[in-house]
Amino acid sequence: MFCFDEVREWPQERLEHLVKLGILQVGPFAEKVTCDACGKGHWEQVRWESSVRDTLGKRAYIQCMEEGPVHVPEIRLWQWIVDASAMAKRLAAAMDLSGTVEEVLAGMMWKLGRRRLAGRFRDVFLAMAASGEEARIADAAGRSLTTRDGVLFVVQLPKQDGLDRLTVFDVAQVVELGADGLTVDLDYIEDALPRDRAIKEDRIRSLPVPEGITWPEITLEPGESSLRVFARGQSWEIDPEDAGFADSRRKTGEGDKSYQILRFFALRRGRLPMEEVKVKDPKTRADGFRKQISNLRKRLGNLLAAEGESIRWDADEEAYTCCFKIRRAGYMNLPLPSDGSWMSYQIIERGDGRIAVGVKANRLRRTKEARTGETNAAEHQETLWHEYSLVDLGLARDVDRLLPEGRALVDLLQAGGRLARRGDDIAVLKLNQWLRDQTGLAGDPLQFSETTRVWAATFDCSSERRR
Ligand SMILES: [Zn+2]
Known part of the structure; x- marks a missing residue:
């Protein structure tokens, strides 16, 4: 609730705008007000006396120790109440959230909806509670979170922890009143959200391969813009990015290194001796390449729940061999003839x-x-x-x-x-x-x-x- 003495400091159009948006509503007259007669600013109870001179039919007074009864003009008693559910709806619209706004803790907390933020879907909440309510907020969030973690907007930053699945933002820091209504600083929010390795894995589509399938039963065909997967008579065509091979956080190069190696395997019919890797890129060091292979294995494992090892290291021959079949997209990939002609x-x-x-x-x-x-x-x-x-x-x-x-x-x-x-x-x-x-x-x-x-x-x- 804002009293007149606070609101008078604001630009007039801002107050009108907030009222028009429904976020602020005119509330009942204030019951207490500070004295502005003696300069001491004491806080006094308002009392009303009937008055025929006023349109209200009554007049407000406070008692001052120095000045005696002081008349308080009606306007100083006006108050504006924040309509939290209107604010919740406005915020949800400003953030383009999907789902409906729900009150998850009566008068205190709202679930605004969800959207993709910093790479994955997250629920967004608004809490309009004083500090000390963290436990109830965490409990309500825990019950209504449908995503791994979420975003919580508060009007007062919580003192204690206990909200580990929520990233907390002070509404005043991230929300502004623009000409068209509320605007939310999504860039700032995304930067502050946790971005762990698991985020990428979350976005990856795992293919519904038959249970118990082994790597040798799988054929991969990595093309330039699509990866084809064949397994027991079924086939899928997917975007390498959906398959988890491109890292959108990095502009170019490094991010899709795994996919480049997969395509290199296809070119070399599933077998890469370290010698050839060094020929292709003399700067490659064996331990660096081992790390990249381990990354590739991880990504393949996320995409396909196949049993066994996906890429084998042959120490004697110093070569990596795919345990699955791999071929270049659109290529016959025939065995070489015995006479090479x-x-x-x-x-x-x-x-x-x-x-x-x-x-x-x-x-x-x-x-x-x-x-x-x-x-x-x-x-x-x-x-x-x-x-x-x-x-x-x-x-x-x-x-x-x-x-x-x-x-x-x-x-x-x-x-x-x-x-x-x-x-x-x-x-x-x-x-x-x-x-x-x-x-x-x-x-x-x-x-x-x-x-x-x-x-x-x-x-x-x-x-x-x-x-
Ligand atoms: Zn006074």
């Missing part, structure tokens, strides 16, 4: 338009002889087949829209490995580069003959599609 590849257009890629690779096969129980290991060659859609391969925008290099591949397959196009045909040159990138093999998969003026594939091409 394009001749070992076979590409077929299936009847349904999918692309089958076969590669001859050496495999070690163990056989156990039933009679003697002896095991024999023998290397043999087999063709491994993988199938892809042209969209998966990055050769088509969607089912019906082939990119020029995708068109060139399909034409090549349908023509049995020959293409009558110019030597500087951009689409063919692009396809050539694309094929080289897929495998990392040296040598051109497509070669142009100056004599026949035809492009010829050095791998086996065919199509099962009837036209």
Whole structure:
């Protein structure tokens, strides 16, 4: 409650504004007032005497030891009461809070709603209580907090602690009366809120992978702006930031270091010898990289509740190996052929338009002889087949829209490995580069003959599609 003697110090328009907002309401006449007749400022009880000269029909007096009865003009008895529930509603609106305003402690404390502040959702409270009520406030907050911690606005800073889940702000420090109503200094509040490591983990979406799944059952495909996850026939595509790989508190570089390493793993087919890490970035030190790997493990663990180890350190070979499968987005990621040449590849257009890629690779096969129980290991060659859609391969925008290099591949397959196009045909040159990138093999998969003026594939091409 504010008395006239306080309010008279304010700019007139400020009082009017607060009344208009409903935050201040005109209250009953004051029952006590300070004496302004003798200069001693003593505090006296008001008494009323009837008076026909006044519109109220009565007149207010106080008793002064020096001046006797002193008349108090009506205006000095005016008071304004703070309507806390109106203030709560105005604050909630000013902060764009969601939810409804609730009175959680009668006449004393309000839950204003919630919003994302400094990286996570927090409940916001307003307490209009004198100090000494901390225990009741903490108790009420504890009962109505739906977030891990919250924000508490007070009109008087609490003396004792006990509000550990709440960050306390003096309303006067963070709220201003602007031309359009109340404004709340959200930047100041966000800066003061606790920002621990756990905040980031809070924002991370964990994927609903089947319970008991192990890392080897998971495939990751980290693309530039999306991370695809495959597990037991299901797949998800998520924003790396939602997956917890970008740290929005840091502008660039450091924050998404984990994701860069994940993509580096994809490029290196899931295996990073320290030697290669040093080649890529000579400044990298082994202990620094170990820390980054440990960060990456943590982030992967938050995203996927899979059992076992996600990235293994092989001390003998000084290399990190992913225990999950990892591949570059839009890449075939085929095993290298045993002879390291394009001749070992076979590409077929299936009847349904999918692309089958076969590669001859050496495999070690163990056989156990039933009679003697002896095991024999023998290397043999087999063709491994993988199938892809042209969209998966990055050769088509969607089912019906082939990119020029995708068109060139399909034409090549349908023509049995020959293409009558110019030597500087951009689409063919692009396809050539694309094929080289897929495998990392040296040598051109497509070669142009100056004599026949035809492009010829050095791998086996065919199509099962009837036209
Ligand atoms: Zn006096």
